[in-house]
Amino acid sequence: MQLTGHNYIAGETSAEGADTFFSVDPRSRQRGDLPFHNATAAEVDRAVAAAVAAFDEIRNYSSSRIAGLLDEIAIQIEALGDELLHCADRETGLGLPRLTGERERSTGQFRAFATLLRDAAYLRPIINSEQPGQPSIRQMQFPVGPVAIFAASNFPFAFAVAGGDTASALAAGSPVVVKAHPGHPATSEMFALAMSKAVAEQGFPAGTFSMLQGAGIDVGQWLVAHDGIEAVGFTGSLRGGRAIYDAAARRPRPVPVYAEMGSVNPVVITPGALAARADEIADGLVASVTLGTGQFCTNPGLILLQDSRASQDFITNVTEKMGEAPAGVLLNEAIAAGLESAVEQTRANPQIEVLTGGDAIADSDYFCYSNTVMQTTAAAIRADDRLQIEHFGPVTLFVVCQDEDDLRATVDALEGNLTSTIHAEADELEDIGELLHQLREKAGRVIWNGFPTGVAVVQAMQHGGPYPATTAPGTTSVGLNAIYRFMRPIAFQNVPDALLPEPLKDGNPLGILRQVDGVSTAAAL
Numbered sequence: 001m002q003l004t005g006h007n008y009i010a011g012e013t014s015a016e017g018a019d020t021f022f023s024v025d026p027r028s029r030q031r032g033d034l035p036f037h038n039a040t041a042a043e044v045d046r047a048v049a050a051a052v053a054a055f056d057e058i059r060n061y062s063s064s065r066i067a068g069l070l071d072e073i074a075i076q077i078e079a080l081g082d083e084l085l086h087c088a089d090r091e092t093g094l095g096l097p098r099l100t101g102e103r104e105r106s107t108g109q110f111r112a113f114a115t116l117l118r119d120a121a122y123l124r125p126i127i128n129s130e131q132p133g134q135p136s137i138r139q140m141q142f143p144v145g146p147v148a149i150f151a152a153s154n155f156p157f158a159f160a161v162a163g164g165d166t167a168s169a170l171a172a173g174s175p176v177v178v179k180a181h182p183g184h185p186a187t188s189e190m191f192a193l194a195m196s197k198a199v200a201e202q203g204f205p206a207g208t209f210s211m212l213q214g215a216g217i218d219v220g221q222w223l224v225a226h227d228g229i230e231a232v233g234f235t236g237s238l239r240g241g242r243a244i245y246d247a248a249a250r251r252p253r254p255v256p257v258y259a260e261m262g263s264v265n266p267v268v269i270t271p272g273a274l275a276a277r278a279d280e281i282a283d284g285l286v287a288s289v290t291l292g293t294g295q296f297c298t299n300p301g302l303i304l305l306q307d308s309r310a311s312q313d314f315i316t317n318v319t320e321k322m323g324e325a326p327a328g329v330l331l332n333e334a335i336a337a338g339l340e341s342a343v344e345q346t347r348a349n350p351q352i353e354v355l356t357g358g359d360a361i362a363d364s365d366y367f368c369y370s371n372t373v374m375q376t377t378a379a380a381i382r383a384d385d386r387l388q389i390e391h392f393g394p395v396t397l398f399v400v401c402q403d404e405d406d407l408r409a410t411v412d413a414l415e416g417n418l419t420s421t422i423h424a425e426a427d428e429l430e431d432i433g434e435l436l437h438q439l440r441e442k443a444g445r446v447i448w449n450g451f452p453t454g455v456a457v458v459q460a461m462q463h464g465g466p467y468p469a470t471t472a473p474g475t476t477s478v479g480l481n482a483i484y485r486f487m488r489p490i491a492f493q494n495v496p497d498a499l500l501p502e503p504l505k506d507g508n509p510l511g512i513l514r515q516v517d518g519v520s521t522a523a524a525l
């Protein structure tokens with residue numbers, strides 16, 4: 001496929017800007033030949049204006065018509081063939097097996113939303129019928145309008161141009177303008193091509209989808225500040241997510257920002273679990289910390305246990321295994337530099353002991369960092385919030401607590417996370433309830449005797465959590481409920497039946513399940 005290095009604005013390629021950047025192969029540090037053009041402020045403006053115009057049309061489309069677009073996108077992504085996998089592998093070093101699975105996850109997301117949309121009950125119709133002294137109130141969900149999406153570097157398919165944020169926004173009926181991640185611009189262009197084809201094929205207005213390239217913060221800042229944008233989906237670092245959240249809040253008309261950011265994903269291991277299966281937990285932990293070279297927002301970065309001989313043996317075991325594991329490829333130079341500086345900041349604390357790794361591998365041909373294990377005390381973590389920063393890579397920090405009270409006090413001092421995990425045994429259940437509740441307060445997903453990496457894309461999944469894990473803990477960016485980030489409820493009071501949308505009409509012409517006066521029913525009123 002001949003790529004252009006251009007932006008995709010409402011179905012047309014555009015390269016008005018003189019500023020360019022290049023793909024870099026993380027395995028060889030070699031730069032590609034094709035220049036990619038940073039979008040200009042005028043191009044951002046054009047993409048958003050096209051999205052606003054598109055919304056005027058698609059706000060009236062049926063759910064099944066939108067479902068048709070989502071299915072078509074999955075088909076067009078598959079039509080890119082293995083060239084897409086090789087392109088992404090060159091730009092990210094993630095490897096073909098991982099990328100093959102991630103492609104399935106991405107197309108699966110579009111198809112799952114298409115299925116959801118084919119039963120209009122997802123519009124959540126709620127009816128309170130007229131009663132003496134109370135008007136008729138009927139509510140359902142509507143799309144918010146144009147959404148800005150920021151792609152992540154570590155999921156070039158599943159959290160990028162055609163990732164879950166894009167799928168859920170389009171499913172909601174909201175047009176999308178994506179700021180591509182500069183770590184994989186060629187992959188992004190291939191996706192933009194597939195998305196644009198699907199939009200044209202299904203007869204949607206061209207402004208339904210645009211993709212802007214950009215290395216540097218300008219494009220994202222212009223996009224978020226644009227008055228035509230009604231909501232923002234972001235996956236990336238705490239620094240980036242917070243900056244975008246603040247930029248959206250500074251607008252004369254602020255809009256919601258759904259940012260999924262960094263997380264240290266605390267794991268508590270009880271004395272009983274260590275006594276029963278220390279080796280098994282050590283193997284699982286090392287595999288989880290090093291999976292994808294540790295570049296997962298669900299990477300287990302903080303391991304809490306109580307001081308004992310068994311705990312020290314466990315830490316030694318994990319340290320040896322981490323030291324023996326080969327150093328994997330990091331996504332790009334910025335990730336490698338960010339990791340180096342995060343570990344440097346942490347190890348500057350005198351209470352931190354580096355057990356293995358802790359340094360960049362300077363003479364390597366590829367972007368990498370040594371597998372790193374550090375250790376500290378519970379008191380040190382409680383005294384310095386900075387020890388809770390994410391080390392985005394194959395790094396974990398053991399927190400040795402003096403006893404159970406020390407452990408509980410430390411869990412209380414944890415910041416918000418995407419996940420929290422507990423390893424314990426059946427005979428400890430009676431004592432562990434309170435600790436589990438404490439861990440629940442700190443995360444969006446609580447894991448029992450498992451590891452946080454690997455996020456099942458299912459209805460009940462919650463991928464979110466209290467700040468700083470996200471800026472909107474009431475929402476998820478994985479699973480079908482992600483759609484509600486880009487919809488909003490509107491209530492109709494005493495509006496005549498003829499003017500109500502179909503899901504709210506007396507006769508229930510769609511035959512869908514509705515909440516009527518507190519009862520779930522498909523019956524007409």
Ligand code: NAP
Nearest residue numbers: 152153214215216217220221236237240243260261262297
């Ligand atoms: P990043 O550095 O935050 O960049 C993400 C995007 O935001 C890029 O397009 C970047 O643009 C843009 N950006 C950053 N700062 C900005 C600012 N001040 N104003 C406007 N735009 C800005 O994230 P990343 O490169 O993907 O790094 C990996 C990080 O993402 C890790 O910390 C990881 O935990 C997190 N992550 C989280 C999840 C999750 O589900 N929570 C998933 C994947 C990754 P430029 O690069 O062009 O400057």
